Amino acid sequence: MKKKLGRGVAIVGAGMSNFGAFPGKATRDLFVEAFSDMIASVDKGLDPNDIEALYIGNYSSDLFEGQGHTAPFMADWTGLTPRPATRIEDACASSGVALRQGIIAIASGLYDVVLVGGIEKMTDLPTSEVTDTLATASDVLYEIPAGFTFPGFYAAMATAYMDRYGATPESFMRVGLKNHENGALNEKAQYGATIRQVMDSKIAKAKAKGRPEPTWADEMEFMHDDRANPIIAWPMRLFDCSPISDGAAALLLVSEDIAKSFSADPLFVIGTGQASDVALHDRQDLTTLRAAKLAGEQAYEMAGLKPEDIKAAEVHDCFTIAEVIATEDLGFFPPGKGYEAAEEGLTRRNGPKPINTSGGLKSKGHPVGASGAGQVVEIWKQAHGSAGERQAAHDVNLGLTHNVGGTGQTCAVHIFERR
Amino acid sequence: MNNKDFTSASFQEYLKQKKLMGVRCQSCGTLFLPPRPMCNHCFGEDLIWEELSGEGELTAFTTIHIAPTAMIEAGYGRDNPYCSGIVKLKDGVSISAQILGVDVDHPENIKIGCKLEVEFLERQVGDDNQAFLAFQTVD
Numbered sequence: 001m002k003k004k005l006g007r008g009v010a011i012v013g014a015g016m017s018n019f020g021a022f023p024g025k026a027t028r029d030l031f032v033e034a035f036s037d038m039i040a041s042v043d044k045g046l047d048p049n050d051i052e053a054l055y056i057g058n059y060s061s062d063l064f065e066g067q068g069h070t071a072p073f074m075a076d077w078t079g080l081t082p083r084p085a086t087r088i089e090d091a092c093a094s095s096g097v098a099l100r101q102g103i104i105a106i107a108s109g110l111y112d113v114v115l116v117g118g119i120e121k122m123t124d125l126p127t128s129e130v131t132d133t134l135a136t137a138s139d140v141l142y143e144i145p146a147g148f149t150f151p152g153f154y155a156a157m158a159t160a161y162m163d164r165y166g167a168t169p170e171s172f173m174r175v176g177l178k179n180h181e182n183g184a185l186n187e188k189a190q191y192g193a194t195i196r197q198v199m200d201s202k203i204a205k206a207k208a209k210g211r212p213e214p215t216w217a218d219e220m221e222f223m224h225d226d227r228a229n230p231i232i233a234w235p236m237r238l239f240d241c242s243p244i245s246d247g248a249a250a251l252l253l254v255s256e257d258i259a260k261s262f263s264a265d266p267l268f269v270i271g272t273g274q275a276s277d278v279a280l281h282d283r284q285d286l287t288t289l290r291a292a293k294l295a296g297e298q299a300y301e302m303a304g305l306k307p308e309d310i311k312a313a314e315v316h317d318c319f320t321i322a323e324v325i326a327t328e329d330l331g332f333f334p335p336g337k338g339y340e341a342a343e344e345g346l347t348r349r350n351g352p353k354p355i356n357t358s359g360g361l362k363s364k365g366h367p368v369g370a371s372g373a374g375q376v377v378e379i380w381k382q383a384h385g386s387a388g389e390r391q392a393a394h395d396v397n398l399g400l401t402h403n404v405g406g407t408g409q410t411c412a413v414h415i416f417e418r419r
Numbered sequence: 420m421n422n423k424d425f426t427s428a429s430f431q432e433y434l435k436q437k438k439l440m441g442v443r444c445q446s447c448g449t450l451f452l453p454p455r456p457m458c459n460h461c462f463g464e465d466l467i468w469e470e471l472s473g474e475g476e477l478t479a480f481t482t483i484h485i486a487p488t489a490m491i492e493a494g495y496g497r498d499n500p501y502c503s504g505i506v507k508l509k510d511g512v513s514i515s516a517q518i519l520g521v522d523v524d525h526p527e528n529i530k531i532g533c534k535l536e537v538e539f540l541e542r543q544v545g546d547d548n549q550a551f552l553a554f555q556t557v558d
């Protein structure tokens with residue numbers, strides 16, 4: 001039976017902190033920045049006292065900053081106690097799932113105005129401990145003893161994908177190039193620089209220090225340089241991997257009937273889907289994420305849309321291979337054709353199917369629990385024509401977000417419409 | 420044959436005895452690796468341990484240069500990468516494991532589909548001697 005929401009839900013405000021490394025700032029401080037940015041986006045104004053409940057996506061403040069029970073602190077720092085504040089944890093899909101819980105809460109009729117947030121503070125720990133903390137989102141009994149890391153899991157998917165479809169490590173590098181081109185135009189991005197700009201700054205640095213200047217012929221030669229772009233887990237190199245990030249995002253959700261009193265142009269939630277899956281080694285097919293396909297199918301069915309109707313999408317490019325697989329799982333391109341579509345430029349912001357105009361997790365940053373809500377901030381901007389220089393070439397009245405947890409054991413997909 | 424609980428602790432004990440053990444559901448015949456206490460196909464709880472062939476082939480892999488703490492303590496890292504992969508056993512089930520005998524400095528030469536056989540590693544973890552599942556290439 002076709003699933004539908006009990007009543008309509010719209011997003012009437014969307015904001016985020018800068019994504020990056022912010023020593024001395026805790027998640028609550030970053031969340032206040034996102035909250036203020038969100039309020040500024042509500043064009044008819046918001047009285048924060050109208051907010052009735054908070055749903056906060058957060059993967060692991062416990063391990064990253066030694067702070068459990070984080071949701072009430074977000075309520076306190078935004079002046080929203082004693083309203084109910086609930087933390088949602090589904091690894092890197094935490095705030096995509098928090099969004100879905102906020103939608104369900106309004107659709108149920110219980111609340112009219114809900115704040116959905118995403119928060120993560122990762123940079124206090126050294127890299128090896130960040131790697132360990134992220135690894136707890138996989139199977140600690142059977143996958144971690146095999147030596148796997150998160151880059152390792154996606155790298156393994158990449159080898160299966162290359163073996164089946166003939167893609168090469170260069171196919172994935174081109175996804176990274178494209179996302180850095182977009183991210184260079186995003187003032188909130190952690191690594192907001194094109195690969196060319198990264199190369200130029202490394203050359204300038206070498207010159208200033210009197211060291212021999214690197215002589216890369218072009219971006220692809222840079223991408224193949226083991227020193228400039230070291231292997232993390234073959235075939236994934238540094239510029240195939242999203243960074244370690246701090247950041248927060250905030251979304252204001254209201255019931256459809258009151259949406260116009262907050263915003264002249266609400267972003268209506270017309271599709272939501274979510275699914276789970278088994279550990280990576282238990283899957284029949286390592287070149288697709290079944291949870292993403294199912295979540296996408298649920299969202300399309302609810303929205304009454306097909307993949308070709310979507311004007312722009314923010315997909316979960318925690319690693320470049322993940323973006324390729326996402327564009328296939330969501331039906332934008334046939335299985336095995338996503339890498340060719342990326343190589344042909346179909347996913348650039350002036351192409352027919354702009355993917356990750358924000359720069360994606362790769363360039364914008366990946367504060368894991370904030371990423372799902374952060375994706376919606378970009379669709380909000382694209383839908384309102386307020387994405388500045390990175391605005392897609394065509395009108396984005398229909399946008400999609402695809403937020404993955406772990407190796408694809410969770411996925412949440414949402415579809416939004418500006419009417 | 421035995422009456423061990425169908426848990427990771429039992430699986431680990433078998434690894435120490437150099438045995439790769441799966442669990443079979445006696446109601447519907449489904450084989451599980453790793454073990455679990457209830458069949459997720461028929462919900463049956465009439466299960467039995469079964470020693471697996473230990474022969475299989477590589478279905479996906481990676482060579483890891485940025486290692487987690489446990490592998491750094493085992494001597495791996497940027498200057499000494501290792502291979503992790505997913506192995507499909509002859510018995511039909513798949514599992515994650517460290518892959519030995521491959522050329523980690525030339526991952527482009529590692530072949531998906533290559534034949535592997537089980538190997539049991541032991542490593543000191545803190546005060547504990549633990550067993551780890553690995554697979555070795557067969558030529």
Ligand SMILES: [Zn+2]
Pocket residue numbers: 444445446447448449458459460461462463
């Ligand atoms: Zn059974």
